[in-house]
Amino acid sequence: MSAVRVPSLVAPGAPTVPRVQPSAWQRTVRRFRRNPLSVLGLCIIVFFVAVALLAPLLAHPIERNPYMIPHQGYASDPRPPGPGHPLGTTEEQFDLYYGAVWGARSAFVVALTVVGAGIAVALTLGSLSGYYGGWIDEVVMRVTDIFLAFPGLILAVVIVAVLGQSARNAMIAIAVVAWPTYTRLLRAEFLRVRDMEYVQAARAMGVRDVFIIIRHVIPNTIYPIIILASLDMGGIVINFAALSFLGLGAPPGYADWGQLISLSHNWILGTAGDPFQYWYTLLVPGVAIFLFVLGWNLLGDAFQDIFDPRQRGSV
Amino acid sequence: MSVVAQRGLAVVAIAVVAVLAYGTGARGAAESVRNPDTLIILTYGDPQSLDPAYAYDTASEGVIWPGIYETLITYDGSVLSRYVPRLATTVPTLQNGLISKDGLTYTFPIRQGVHFHDGTVMTPEDVRYSMLRFMLQDRDGGPSWLLLTPLLGTDSTRTKGAVTVQYADAAKAVTVEGQDVVFHLKHPYAAFLSILAAWSFVLPEKWAAAHGDWDGTAATWTKYNNPKLQDRYEFDHTNGTGPFMLQTWDRQAKEEILVRNDHYWRAPAKLARVVIRTVTEFPARQLQLQRGDADAIAVDRPDQSKVTGMAGVTVQDGYPALVIQVFHFNQKIDVAGNPDVGSGKLDGNGIPPDFFSDVHVRRGFAYAFDYGTFIRDGYRGKALQPNGPIIQGLLGYDPSLPKYTFDRQKAIAEFKEAWGGKLWDTGFHFTETYNTGNAVRQIGAQIVKDDVESLNPKFHIDIRNIQFSSFLQLTVQHKGTLYALGWAVDYPDPDDFAQPFLASNGQYPKQNGFSDPHVDQLVKQAAETADPARRAQIYRELTKFAYDNVLAIYAAQPTNFVVMRSWVHGWYYNAVLPPLANVGFDFYTMSKQ
């Protein structure tokens, strides 16, 4: 069977008997390093974090709103990479380099906002639902049923149609579509942990519920959420791009990879004589999104390999 | 399943794909004509209704006119000021006496021996019925006002939902005398023939009545007034006199198929079939044109570079459209709960409700707009700058009249005078809006923002793109500030443009809080005078007024271009034909070889 796991009343992973095996953290790092794909994923994400943080230095903002890409003129035909535009321009002359750099920032903002909102709602509703059970659970489950009983993209479209087109509303729409999944997952985890011995013991000892939830239950249930969130980060950016494609995401000229790809979609086919004439309009944001999603997917898979107890197996 | 089975499945899959691909054959861009008797047009929008009295959008009208339904007279090819007879035998003029001297009576001798698609013969009663039906059906937001206005003097049969028109008045307005149909106008209206040439569709009375429509009597007409889209049989069934008949309207595949009418009253058309299909994605349209699977496609200006030089495809450019792109100033803004006006006061953080009522403000904006860049970048240079609402191609257009130019010095001078000199020191901040999904308006909005902001650091303009639904909301509440809207031709007469832009009961003056009784006088006069020279004179005056008072920034009159396979022949440009693929099509004259 798997390596011996010693249940602990304090925090999982802390040693209770003299160690003969490496610590959990060291095991984690070693397992991580063993898998080249995981390392690749981590490198990609670190790269994007750096670009996002350094955005104002890498691409100096000109407009009042730094997320609006500067443009010289408004001519329709995209211009290839050249002086002044290291990566070329899109339709209507938005600079691709600026868009790519600040797009990293907006990608993180969008993804983290949605994931954050999802987790926040999941923690509140999921914990109440999973911990207390009963009719609270029923109600919450039925509400998630209702939200899940509708195709996600269309619900998002309806929400943006109602709230009006803007990046903020698109984020709200995606978050509204995403929260039921997080809530269900967290609830399932809560149910699992609630029945564990040490939690029962804590309750028997009279420890307050809130305390138990915060100190014991949440740390034990957070891993599946981390896995889901990291896998979702890429998906959220893709969904945001889909909304832009439908004309419901960020406005044209907003520094967002999805919006840039959307602007490129009439140019992907090039002209009859040269289908690759406007290759840069697709390649620049395309590579960015591709790597971003790939990175998070690899990272999420890595987390799953590491954190999922069912897969821990032998070291 | 075992590994062997897996591999086997993979092989089978590959083989299937290969056979499929081989079976179709890789075609090069074929030089021989594809589908020689079928014309395939790929459009952008799909029709709403095939009922000629209901349809008021170009996607619907392009299908039914002039292919399925015909008019009494129509324009002479590309020339909009000359008419040729269709279902009438002669075009009424003052000379041949078919127009009365006072301009109130128009007589149309009706052609005999014309058959509808169901085989029945067209009679003058059918013509009368069709005209009355067009007026009296009067659905909300429909085209009925076009005949109601000249014939009954009102633009609707209803006021606040209740019917206020008497049948007797309508019955008197259109009468049958022998083989003639006679129109009796309320006031002389110089553009009447122009309206009829585009809107006098004829369908059979008996067929309509037999299928749940009005039977033509006084007693029942109110029951058929203001229908919903699906209420009438004619919504998706047609029965006209035109060279083509409707074979199918597939609303899911968004495809309309017309077939040749072999019993057409002129020689049958050359094309056996016309297929009009809605393809919203430009890349799909582009590829189908390239491969010859489509003969004409809708192409926006920004996408033009992708079809230029395509083998086997001709692009013809330079056809002035009867369309105008305008940036409106709302002179009476409702600031309550309005996100676009900032503080709602002239304090540098917003604009007051009457901000645009100061002509110096408007002039400042008009001088600060870079017309050249707008036309160059928004239309690839293929547009004209209008000098007012009367555009090129209309009677009364005078290119020598002054128009605003991009002049920063003059703009600064005007802004410095605005609001008693206060504006220059205080500045302002507001948001302009434009419709989602319209690149040209977005460019225009950007230009306004960039150019005006560059004059004075205290001038702040934000841009908000909104969906049409939000735009409706804004409009009805008078909350728009500076917004972009166009106008496209209903009938090629200057009154069609003067009225909605200048008359106080016109659409835009009502929205923008402008009203001037003297202008109303002029508009009315010009509409009723028969003498073209006098009319042109009045329209010149109106253009000067629009220039002096800068009711709006008249930004561009676009030029159309058409993209077709080279094997398509017989097309001619007519600025009034509803654009199916950039331009309108008269399928009767077209062929492929």
Added chain:
Amino acid sequence: MSRFIARRLLLLPFVALGVTALIFSLLQLLTPAMRASLYITDPKQLNALPDIIRKYHLDQPVYVQYWEWLRQVLHGDLGWSETAREPVLTAIRGYFPATFELALYSFACILVLGIWLGTLSAVQKDKIVDHLSRSTSISGASLPTFVWGLVLLMVFYGHFGWFPPGRLGLDADLFVRSPQFHPYTGLLTIDALLNGQWWLLWDALRHLVLPVATLTYFITATLVRITRSSMLETLRADYVRTAEAKGLPRDVVVDKHARRNALIPVITLAGLLFVGLLSGVVITETVFNWPGIGRWGVTASQQLDIPAVTGFALIFAGMLVLGNLCADVLYAVVDPRIRLQ
């Protein structure tokens, strides 16, 4: 078991009501003037705005409008869709088979490809094969669908001319509309077979290749991941290790024991996946001009076609609950441990 099924079926109207109420009230947040944009599409019609609001009762309170709609539904009438220019039920009945056909073939490909790649990855864990298959499947989900779609269109239609957009070629299209063709299911491939028209089947399949490929590429990643992790878990199980210790070759172990057990969570996921397909199909349908329900659903939502969206929500919710129920029943049938719970 029957109590379980009954209980779930009882939930169906509740969920359906909940979904429609949610969508309806969401859309009613818009003012009557905004909702009138469904009927007023051109600035020239702006004058008619108050009349339109009056004519279509757009200014009545939300609950009144919802009650009206509900009453209609109980009479079997889902209302009229302005965007489809057809009754809502007719539109759904027309659009659904097209999407279903697309989803069906995509689903089959995804299942085959996903399970194959997932198993392969699990068995060859951490080797090159694993990395390659995982990267390939993930790459499919790393770009918006329309990018893959357009690239495929460019290569296989623009350049080679093999697989055109749309659902049928011109000749096939005309034939399908003629009286010689009898539509049975609405799925053109099946109908072509039932009509005995091989060339029609050919044509329909040709038009299916690219959209199916696009969808498959996009969604396979999820199935690969689930299959892989499920397989990995199973491969570590005691009985598998025992079988291997006893000398059974890996192949046999995987085929006869591991796979069946590993597929259990895949079945549950398959249900979700199918529903996810119906949502993800929107953009594919737009790119390839496929007359399906996804594209219509989005257009209806964008244009605030409330009867269409609510009707759509109702039907979809119903399908989903039934689908989930089937999946759960299947799950219970396959895994005796569940039945005992």
